[in-house]
Amino acid sequence: MAISHLHSLQSVRVSFPCRPSVSNNYYHGRDNFTTKSSSLVYASTNNLDRDLHLQSKVETVLDSVKWDDRGLAVAIAQNVDTGAILMQGFANREAVATTVSSRKATFYSRSRSMLWTKGETSNNFINVHDIFLDCDRDSIIYLGKPDGPTCHTGSETCYYTPVFDLLENQQDKEDKLALTTLYSLESTIAQRKGELEVPESGKPSWTRRLLLDEKLLCSKIREEADELCRTLEDNEDKPRAASEMADVLYHAMVLLALKDVKMEEVLDILRRRFSQSGIEEKRSRNPQA
């Protein structure tokens, strides 16, 4: 898996202390990084060399970012498992350097003119697994795992105001998160599950029938898995394989809803199993991946 686990970078924490920010004191220079924490006095020469080398590399990367006239770039925090865009803020050099060293998504607050680590008040940190720059080097993704809801309102993400619903006069409806396909489907199934107590007029939906009949659901999951296998065994075409996989996924997600398991939990397991460091660890136990 593509997520980098750069354990050696943890040493940067010593060299990049999260300094208290000063109003309007954007971080542009590299000189501050030469002020070493006293803990480094005890470090070996090798460690010191490695730290200095890493500092220099971080500086080079920061130099390559096209900061705007305020010394800022857009920083987007994204859930590494679900892909949900959690929030968007701005970062200056110091915010990115702090994120690299602390692995907690850190921004520069334009209103308060200071560094701000998401979670420092709520404890809902965003644990950053990787950082990406865009082609223009003026936009940054913090790809990470949130400890809890990201929005100050308690919402999972800050994006819960759908424009087309507003235009359809549905602004009184509950907030609707910006969900991508898998999570929209999960949400639809959860909604059907929530409606099970309500008598349905007319023919019940297929999801409702599956939720109410575990025997039917399990027989469908086994049947769809078999049909997916047969697309390989019988050399069926690609659209057929995609369609059978859609059936497997949908029916399995109905089962997950009955078990109160979220797709995010499943993806968390897959990430741990297949992460770069995890591959070797897993191989030693069970040669998977």
Next chain:
Amino acid sequence: MAISHLHSLQSVRVSFPCRPSVSNNYYHGRDNFTTKSSSLVYASTNNLDRDLHLQSKVETVLDSVKWDDRGLAVAIAQNVDTGAILMQGFANREAVATTVSSRKATFYSRSRSMLWTKGETSNNFINVHDIFLDCDRDSIIYLGKPDGPTCHTGSETCYYTPVFDLLENQQDKEDKLALTTLYSLESTIAQRKGELEVPESGKPSWTRRLLLDEKLLCSKIREEADELCRTLEDNEDKPRAASEMADVLYHAMVLLALKDVKMEEVLDILRRRFSQSGIEEKRSRNPQA
């Protein structure tokens, strides 16, 4: 599914023509919308009323956005199926109004001081399914389906520069997209598939064994689907269900790799089946969802 299909909004296309932009002429006022296209002369009074009503609603939504001192807000384009962040730009009032009416992700180019619809040169438009505002109303998600690679470099997204790899001296490696868990796993499996011709020293990985042995793969898919069902039938705990689902997903994705099918294609099918408009259409054929 949560994706809104607001067919009536298509009429807004008539009233919101994509006007040529003038240098530094940010769009702030609402007066321009009173200049109606001549095609509306032929519209019925009802249509005219509906259009005016919609225009007024769009204006109200645009009024609620907190535009910065340049009349801009951050606009992030995200793939509705995979969740990949495709690109990030800025939007002014006119860019958002144009996106609402044309359903093509449209931005304001700060360097060229003009409106810019992604795809107008490359034909790789981003077809917008929904638009979300954040809690502060100064950041926008265009949730949509790209017609092709979004980045001007030909890359699927603009985010292909991983900071931790740069710091590890891996900048000479191929570009690495900012992939979330499911797509990192897909990429790992594809990599193993690409390496099949290369003789492997030592014990082959599990993925390699599955790719080379269709009988083993299919027997594992059927077995894992059965084990997932048994978590429900035998009332096993949640972590067990999540783990079995991870097994189903991983093994099924190895099959997809052999069939050259992308998860994005599977999700595209699910979105079409379960979209709000699709639910009713599908119900009339086959009561699913």
